[in-house]
Amino acid sequence: MTDLKRRLTEAVSAAFTASGLDGTLGRVTVSDRPDLADFQCNGALAAAKAAKANPRALAEQVVARLRDDPRLASVEIAGPGFINMVVTDAELTLRAQEIAADPRLGASVTETPRRVVVDYGGPNVAKPMHVGHLRASIIGESIKRLFRFRGDQVWGDAHFGDWGFQMGLLIVAVGDEQPDLPFLAEGDGPFPTESPVSLADLERLYPIAAGRAKTDTDYRDRARRATALLQGGRPGYRALWRGFVEVSRTALEREFNALDIQFDLWNGESDADPLIPDMVAELEARGLLELDQGARIVRVAQPGDKRELPPLLVVSSEGSAMYGTTDLATILDRRRRLDPDLMLYVVDQRQADHFAQVFRAASLAGYAAEEALEHIGFGTMNGPDGKPFKTREGGVLKLHDLIEMAREKARARLREAGLGAELSSEAFEDTAHKVAVAALKFADLGNFRGTSYVFDIDRFMSFEGKTGPYLLYQSVRIKSVLRKAAEQGVAPGPLLVGEPAERELTLALDAYDTALSEAYAKRAPNLIAEHAYRLAQTFSKFYAACPILVAEDANIRASRLGFAKVTLDQLDSALRLLGIESPDRM
RNA sequence: GCGUCCGUAGCUCAACCGGAUAGAGCACUCGCCUUCUAAGCGAGCGGUUGCAGGUUCGAGUCCUGCCGGACGCGCCA
Known part of the structure; x- marks a missing residue:
């Protein structure tokens, strides 16, 4: 079709x-x-x-x-x-009926399904998620759903940041604070299985340690040594590290669930680690590695470059695996386990150079074709002053607090509308949550991912105009009409295009497939958001211009109810692709 | 310094491969609830697309230069 x-x-x-x-x-x-x-x-x-x-x-x-x-x-x-x-109206009528009868609501599937890994979210051990994680999570989740809906086999991978220098820093920081910990001893243990620190401890210690390492070279060297020992497999450090990972992941999954974000894989950077020694040996054997200032690097510059791209650092002068090393090994790992045709990295645009380096190195090593690796960069989220978002106190706003702020605004608005009395407290909370999530996600996905946008909590939560709550409102209004129709025994019938508003609505419904295929080709969920908004707005005009249940003619009544039904289905379908769920009432 | 991206209405953003009258939302003004949720609908106001050249029948879009801004540039991730 x-x-x-x-x-x-x-x-x-x-x-x-x-x-x-x-x-x-x-x-x-x-x-x-x-x-x-x-x-x-x-x-x-x-x-x-x-x-x-x-x-x-x-x-x-x-x-x-x-x-x-x-x-x-x-x-x-x-x-x-x-x-x-x-x-002609006849052709539009035919098309409207087709869409209404189509389980996919007019959306086609891709001709050549692929195996796709979407790498997004990027949560880290010991770092609470903050507003900066919002974009990666929201955009990645939407791209994952879109690709899956279009027929690809898709794995969403959180690519957990559980490895590298930051782990060494934590070991040193925790060790300095609790020098008697059994984990710090050399040897094979046994070591306790319980984490000696809470997530709160980690969140408190990490920024201090990271800050100190920037100026204190002794401290930095100790952290580097701890990193190397951890990666070398020292049992006590490993046991301590497992505790860090566990307390962090539990909290992170709770937060992702609140945003309706689910990963198929929670592969950590540590999972790629065992592959590194063989990978390094292989790179060495192929003559791709070069010793430079004590580090081992892969040169990735190409003749046509406008600027010489720095080499990829594979092994630091301390002997540690670097960010890029892990990413390279992850590509190798995915190739062996999933053999994807495409890997999408939904990561901040500022890391474009890094991914160019890694992708070129992967290509040189034969781990993946360069076209099979794509960095889906996105802009930063700025505060009203145009600079990266900070709270009024100058700190980083935690994602959890952001969601709660949004929820509180939603509750207030729902109470104004009298929903507090109408719904049970559970349903009320559920609705407030859905409204809050819709507001946050639509505010983000409404913009093209590549452009930075201003994060303004009041504008986010405004329930008027081009916002998530507006879309939910249209969905809810249709559900309400459908409920009333069912009570009155009116059923949707064949769609008939006559009124200008019905023409317009049919054309809007017809545009779904183009919106999805463009969004797919450009990896740009904002095109879905735009379609959803246009559809909702067109329906709202139809709603005002074409009375449904009070229409005189029974065929027209059934047709208009059919328009309402198919609009609801397509709207909810589009919203689901954005990761937004509509409530029954609001 | 080199490189990447950006500069569009008072504000936040669009504009499909170079096409018609540069579009939305917010804000502001005016209308519309004895019809199904007014978180809505309709109408109005608002533009020298940063500046200057060039290519073209035609430029927000392509090219050059300038001004302004964001970001990146080997041992953090």
Whole structure:
């Protein structure tokens, strides 16, 4: 099943070819001028340029071949050579009925399903999630759902930051505070299985230790040695580290669940670690490694580069694995275990150079084709001052606190609307949570991921305009109508396009497939968000213009109820792809 | 210094492969609840697309230069 745009593209392309023109120029798009047409094709202009001909004359040839198309109410040439098309009500009726009958609500699947790993979230041991994690989690989750919905086999991997220098820092910090810990002893143990520190301890110690390591070289060297010993397998350090990982992960999973984010894999950086010695040996054997200032590196610069890309550091002068080493080993690990066609890294744009280095090294080593590795970068979330977001006190806002702030705003608004009396306290809390999550996610996914945006809690939580709560509201309103219809014994019937609002709604529903395939191609969930918003808005117009349950004619009543039903289904489908769930009432 | 990205309405953001009259939301003004949730709908106001050149029938979009900003640039992740 294809959408109207694609069907018309086929027809217009055929007309171009039949006129002796390049068929690919027959691409049809939704009209820029809804007052003039439903769809348009600008191909005659491009064809004229290539052939040095008159665009209107070429358009005339093409249009002549389209005049008999029964699906078109009109085909006209406008301006310098735009081909404007208006679709008949009959064709729209047919399309509306198709979408209503389609379990996928008009969305197609990809022609060639792939095996895809989406690496996102990036939680770390000992670091509570903060607003900076919000984007990675929200965007990654949406991309994962989108790819899966389009038919790919997808694994979402949290890629847990449980390894590296930060672990050495924690060992030193904890050891300094509790020097009598059995874990610090050399030898094989046995060691306690209980963590000697709480998450709160780790969260308190880590920033202090990290700060000290920046200025205190002795301290830094101790942490580096601890890192090397941990990675070398010292049993006491390993046992202590396992405690860090456990207390951290428990808390992190709770937070992800609150945002309706689920990972298929919680592979830590430590899981890639066992592969490193063989990997290093192999890189060595292939002559890819070079000794430089005591470290072992892979040179990744290429001739065409505008600037020389620094080499990837594989083994530090201390003998430690680095960030890039782990990432490289992770690629190797995934290749062996999952053999993906594509790995997407949903990580802050600022790490673009790092991923370029790792991907090139992976390509050189033959671990993955460079096209199979993609960094899906996103911009930073800034405060109202345009600088990276901070609380009023200058600290980092924890994700947990952010969600609670949002929830509190949602509760207040729900109480205003009188929902407090209507719903049980459980249902009320559930609704407040859904509204809060929708507000946060839609505020983020409404923007293209690559651009930084201003994080403004009041604007986030405003329940008016282009916001998550607006979308939920439209969904809820439709559910309410459907409930009333069921009480009155009215059932949805065949969709009939007559009123302008019904035409518009059908065209909006038809645009779902394009929105999803574009979002998929560009890895850009904001296109889903935009579609959802446009659909909700178009429905709201329809709702105002076309009474449903009070319509005189029974067929029209059933048709409009059918429009309500299919709109709800597609809207909820789109929202699910954004990771947003709509409540029953609000 | 080198590199990447960005500069669009008072504010926050769009603009599909270079196409028609640069669009939304917020804010502001005005209308609309004896119809299904007004968290809504309709209408209005608001623009020299940072500046200057160039290519083109046509430039927010491509090229050059300048101004302004964010970010990155081997032993943190």
